[in-house]
Amino acid sequence: xxxxxREFAEKKVAPKAREIDATNTVxxxxxxxxAEMGFFALRVPEEYGGxxxxxxxxxxxxxxxxxxxxxxxLIAVVSGSMVVHPILKFASEEVKEKYLSRLAKGAIGxxxxxxxxxxxxxxxxxxxxxxxxxxxxxxxGQKIFITNSAYADFFIVAARTGKLEExxxxxxxxxxxxxDCVEVSKLExxxxxxxxxxxxxxxxxxxxxxNLIGQExxxxxxxxxxxxxxxxxxxxxxxxxxQAAFDAALKHAxxxxxxGRPLIEHQMVxxxxxxxxxxxxxxxxxxxxxxxxxxxxSPDYIKYASLAKxxxxxxxxxxxxMAMQVLGGIxxxxxxxxxxxxxxxxxxxxxxxxxxxxxxxxxxxLQGRIRP
Numbered sequence: 001x002x003x004x005x006r007e008f009a010e011k012k013v014a015p016k017a018r019e020i021d022a023t024n025t026v027x028x029x030x031x032x033x034x035a036e037m038g039f040f041a042l043r044v045p046e047e048y049g050g051x052x053x054x055x056x057x058x059x060x061x062x063x064x065x066x067x068x069x070x071x072x073x074l075i076a077v078v079s080g081s082m083v084v085h086p087i088l089k090f091a092s093e094e095v096k097e098k099y100l101s102r103l104a105k106g107a108i109g110x111x112x113x114x115x116x117x118x119x120x121x122x123x124x125x126x127x128x129x130x131x132x133x134x135x136x137x138x139x140x141g142q143k144i145f146i147t148n149s150a151y152a153d154f155f156i157v158a159a160r161t162g163k164l165e166e167x168x169x170x171x172x173x174x175x176x177x178x179x180d181c182v183e184v185s186k187l188e189x190x191x192x193x194x195x196x197x198x199x200x201x202x203x204x205x206x207x208x209x210x211n212l213i214g215q216e217x218x219x220x221x222x223x224x225x226x227x228x229x230x231x232x233x234x235x236x237x238x239x240x241x242x243q244a245a246f247d248a249a250l251k252h253a254x255x256x257x258x259x260g261r262p263l264i265e266h267q268m269v270x271x272x273x274x275x276x277x278x279x280x281x282x283x284x285x286x287x288x289x290x291x292x293x294x295x296x297x298s299p300d301y302i303k304y305a306s307l308a309k310x311x312x313x314x315x316x317x318x319x320x321x322m323a324m325q326v327l328g329g330i331x332x333x334x335x336x337x338x339x340x341x342x343x344x345x346x347x348x349x350x351x352x353x354x355x356x357x358x359x360x361x362x363x364x365x366l367q368g369r370i371r372p
Contacts, residue, residue: 005061008037009068017069020194021340024186026072031151034072035106039065042080043088048096049104055081055229056291059236063287066240070344071194073237075108078147081233083109083156085226086173090214099154099175110152111230112143112176112200113223119145120357122158122223123168128202130159130174132209132216137161139176139205149184150196153177157202158223161216168220173213181205191343228302229294230352231309235287238312238348242280242319245341249276249323252330263326272322279315286311299372303365310358313348320345 012033020026034040042058044050053061058081066073080103087099103109115127128141139159146155154177162170176182183201214222253264253273263269290304298304320341324331331338349355364370 001057002060002064005037005039005064006067008033009064013065013068013072017072017337017340020069020071022193024188024193026069026075026151026194026196030072031075031108032106034065034076035108038080038104039076040079040106040108041084041100041103042076043084044080044100044104045088048100050084050100054291054295055232056288056295059232059239059287059291062233062236063240063243066237067244068240069194070192070237070241070341070347073240074192074195074234075148075151077230077233077237078111079103079109079152082111082226082230085229086156086213086222087175089225090173090222091175092210094210095175095213102153107153108148108151110146110148110155110196110200111226112146112149112155112157114143114145116142116144120354123171123220124164125158125171126160126164128157128159130157130161130172130207132161133206135209137174137207137209137212139174139202139207141202143200143202145187146198146200147192148196149198149200150186152196155182155200156213158219161219166217169217171219171223172216173219173222174207175211175213176202176205176207179205190346191340192347227352228305231305231358232287232290232294234348234352235283235290235308235312238316238345239280239283239287241341241344241348242283242312242316245320245323245338245345246276246280248336248338248341249273249326252327269326272326276319276322279319283308283312283315297372300365302370302372303362306353306358306361306365309348309353310355310362313355313358316345316348 038051041050042053046052118124130137130139157174157176161172181203185199256263286308290308293301293304330336
């Protein structure tokens with residue numbers, strides 16, 4: 001599977017990577033090809049027409065796609081993993097049949113969580129509301145930093161159905177189709193460009209009550225479950241960026257000569273290359289282990305999800321910085337792909353829970369305050 005995804009990524013995605021970064025858009029033809037390969041429905045079971053991959057298998061696919069283009073890989077993270085998870089685990093059979101089948105047929109989903117008021121503090125979400133009117137919910141409000149929005153056919157929306165003082169007990173998850181009531185304003189992000197990250201406005205969108213995922217007021221717990229899987233998938237994307245940066249540094253160090261010999265034969269450069277390899281492979285081990293833990297329902301998968309996310313983020317930023325150091329001036333220019341990787345990798349320290357949040361999760365897990 002890795003070979004087939006790598007072949008697609010190298011032949012189809014990599015040649016477009018600079019264009020994707022420059023225009024902040026993935027060409028429609030490349031989206032269609034990815035959908036045909038099942039990249040945006042990775043975790044959809046075969047019974048709904050999807051590839052039916054485990055999280056570990058999905059991680060491998062995401063890693064290879066992100067190695068070619070981080071933005072393209074992130075589309076697969078969100079649509080193929082984070083959107084699938086709450087539908088598959090908590091939605092009614094009617095919703096599963098409708099939306100998982102749509103993903104399998106090429107639709108793209110987005111997970112609309114963050115608001116201008118609230119990112120880490122999910123329990124305080126209040127700028128998007130869902131009010132019950134008969135057999136429908138009327139969804140209104142604003143979300144920000146929503147990946148895939150520019151391409152999405154539908155959204156998983158975390159909306160406030162209860163009072164603000166109810167905090168986490170007043171949040172619900174709903175599936176909202178993209179229609180005239182949804183307005184998308186694309187953001188110009190520093191890295192992971194082309195991922196369709198946008199501000200999204202929901203203007204009195206009427207949603208059938210059947211599109212509620214789980215129970216009304218029970219959305220907060222479902223969001224936390226989804227983020228645990230999302231942290232592993234996002235880490236896999238960072239892993240792809242790390243691998244690309246390492247490859248570029250190793251190639252340059254072997255080809256560029258200084259003082260009559262290749263850079264890699266200078267002790268300081270060879271030391272950096274070795275250190276980069278350690279960071280890369282320890283990150284890969286943690287990401288793969290976390291994915292396996294979730295696949296096998298291990299009770300400590302939450303711990304490993306945050307371990308993988310935190311380590312990949314910190315090691316990734318260090319690795320790409322060292323790659324740029326190995327390349328020197330060319331690495332700092334737009335002529336080098338490492339400049340793009342440097343902008344990309346920072347997102348792993350922020351998205352799906354900052355480094356600080358991962359440390360908080362880990363200590364709470366050790367105290368027994370967080371359980372599966």
